[in-house]
Amino acid sequence: MGPCTVFCILLLPVLWILYALYPALRTKWASVQNLNEKYACQWVMVTGAAGGIGQSICDDLARQGLNVLAVGRNQEKLDELCSRLQTSHRILAEPVIADFSQTDNYTSPPYIEALESACAGKDVGILVLNAGLAQVGSVLAPNARALAAIAQINAVSQVYVVEWFMRRLVAHGRVTSAVVSISSVAAFTPTPLASTYSASKAFVSRFMDGVRPEATAAGIDLLTVHPGPVRTPFYDCLDDQTAKRGMWLVNMWATGPEAVSQAILRSVGRVNNIPQGFVGVWGELAMRVVGTGTVAWIMDRVGLGLIARKERALYVDKFAKRAD
């Protein structure tokens, strides 16, 4: 084997890794775009606006002069956010109450009506789908309903909202617009104790990829963001004491919510999918290099995997006693 062949063989994996890292590298060094100028619209709609990442997104977009439709469930929190956005950035901000856990036998769920009437008469050109929550627990625990609700809130509702928004954009003849979805690095790997969360995020990521050709044809940029851990109230929902004890590990790698928002401004319309933060970037790369199976094997032996084993033992013990 000549030196040229050896060089080529060694070069191939390097090129492949660079290719895999391209969206992250592109995002890191790209300039922050002014989305007000890029999409020439007056309003942006942000779901989960009162949450950690949602608030940062609202602030960054309002700073660029965009009016904000802030979607969430808590009127008081949204009112507070809107009046702060209006005074700090001199824009218009309106609260929109919508609960994405609602279903309506697969016709149009009630939240679509709420979003539609909030948008009436407004030039809304950007939608950020950020609302979401996690539930940590064993599938053996009696909380299957709560675990299944995660799929409804994180995944199914996004189908309805994207479908409604895209139709609206097309009907209003907007030339260019954007839809951003906040997925998670969990989309790439089975996550013990958070199986419905990671599955819901995988659904959202693949859904966005599948819709992209139609969106592109309609002049709509679709961006999916895959953040690693982010310092927000997101983890307050953990009622599992054992999982809470693992929070130091999450905090060690976590970025601030403003980093996610800045990543969006750098990448929308330039790339389709971006990993975000140290865990997002290297986690995604690891999964591409060693494959989901290997990462799942590792996950099963550290962190949540270990806790899952303890929980399983607990329930197996409980069920065995009940059977006796």
Ligand SMILES: NC(=O)c1ccc[n+]([C@@H]2O[C@H](COP(=O)([O-])OP(=O)(O)OC[C@H]3O[C@@H](n4cnc5c(N)ncnc54)[C@H](OP(=O)(O)O)[C@@H]3O)[C@@H](O)[C@H]2O)c1
């Ligand atoms: N924090 C992380 O480590 C991390 C990592 C990767 C991805 N993410 C994703 O980032 C997104 C934002 O999370 P965050 O970290 O900012 O957490 P957060 O502070 O808990 O915010 C979550 C937001 O989702 C909204 N929401 C929850 N359930 C809802 C429902 N049924 N209907 C409507 N809205 C609902 C909440 O609205 P209310 O104000 O009405 O409760 C809240 O504003 C989520 O999609 C999450 O999966 C987070």
